[in-house]
Amino acid sequence: MENELKIGEYNHLRIIKEVPFGLYLDGYEDEILLPLQYVPETYEIDSSIDVFIYRDSEDRIIATTLKPYATIKQFAYLEVKSVTPLGVFLEWGLAKDLFVPFSQQYQKMVVGKFYLVYIYLDAQTDRIVASARIENFLPAFIEDEENRFAAGTKIEAVPFEYTDLGIKCLVNNCKIGMLFKNEIFTNVILGQSTFVYIENLREDGRLDLRLEPVGRIRLDAQVEKVLQAIKDNKGVLYLHDKSPAEDIYDQLGMSKKDFKKAIGGLYKSKLIALHSDCVSLL
Numbered sequence: 001m002e003n004e005l006k007i008g009e010y011n012h013l014r015i016i017k018e019v020p021f022g023l024y025l026d027g028y029e030d031e032i033l034l035p036l037q038y039v040p041e042t043y044e045i046d047s048s049i050d051v052f053i054y055r056d057s058e059d060r061i062i063a064t065t066l067k068p069y070a071t072i073k074q075f076a077y078l079e080v081k082s083v084t085p086l087g088v089f090l091e092w093g094l095a096k097d098l099f100v101p102f103s104q105q106y107q108k109m110v111v112g113k114f115y116l117v118y119i120y121l122d123a124q125t126d127r128i129v130a131s132a133r134i135e136n137f138l139p140a141f142i143e144d145e146e147n148r149f150a151a152g153t154k155i156e157a158v159p160f161e162y163t164d165l166g167i168k169c170l171v172n173n174c175k176i177g178m179l180f181k182n183e184i185f186t187n188v189i190l191g192q193s194t195f196v197y198i199e200n201l202r203e204d205g206r207l208d209l210r211l212e213p214v215g216r217i218r219l220d221a222q223v224e225k226v227l228q229a230i231k232d233n234k235g236v237l238y239l240h241d242k243s244p245a246e247d248i249y250d251q252l253g254m255s256k257k258d259f260k261k262a263i264g265g266l267y268k269s270k271l272i273a274l275h276s277d278c279v280s281l282l
Helices: 216-232 245-252 256-268
Strands: 010-019 022-026 031-035 048-055 061-064 074-083 087-091 098-101 114-121 128-131 154-162 166-171 175-180 194-201 207-210 272-274 279-281
Touching: 031 048, 074 154, 098 114, 114 154, 166 207, 175 194, 216 245, 216 256, 216 279, 245 256, 256 272
Parallel strands: 031 061, 098 128, 175 207
Antiparallel strands: 010 022, 010 048, 022 031, 048 061, 074 087, 074 114, 087 098, 114 128, 154 166, 154 194, 166 175, 194 207, 272 279
16 A cells, blocks of 8 residues: 555655654654654655664664665675574664574574575564575566576576585576586675576576576687687797696686687687697687
């Protein structure tokens, strides 16, 4: 409903009156306090203001002009501020920290570490809480899934957790994907949105991901990179198909497998010559 207060979201509310400790806003059914420290420098009675609505430490509905890092129905990568016998509290940009019940943790959460969580309004308590069990909040059905997540598709993802296999990612806010560690050749920052490429949509609905384009487009990019490196080194690049993978990555930022494919393509195109210790332009 349009004229209904939305806890955990931004609301556009009318200023009713001024009091020594802040402003009272029209919350439709009740008056909502905007504490003095959050009152803007200029305002007028009966004008409207954008505020975020939440419950304070005494469980009262209250308004703020501060902007949390995320609102309900959103995912966020947040830092653990404290651990108590009741649960974990996350820093999310407001005076009152965001609560994660122990039941909503899939592993022990540690102070100072960051975790991807989903923020929601608890139906029983009407309080804003978060869950680290993010897969419980992903859609069970996605229309036209095979086309939306076809191999080669460029898509937005948030890397959020290191695993034995690689880096787990939240893809397009609706799927879990994996960047495999043997295919990561650049620095990946957890919690920072980046573009990835879909390599495969698995039967379990998860995605295999790459940081670089898949297939021919990707190969063309690697070929160009090797060719430019040879040109930049006066026509000779002291790498070859027996070079250590570490040397190839240090000089070109690519895997040995991609390097061998690239020089193979350049050789077949009669653009380079292969030598025992280097490759050179023809």
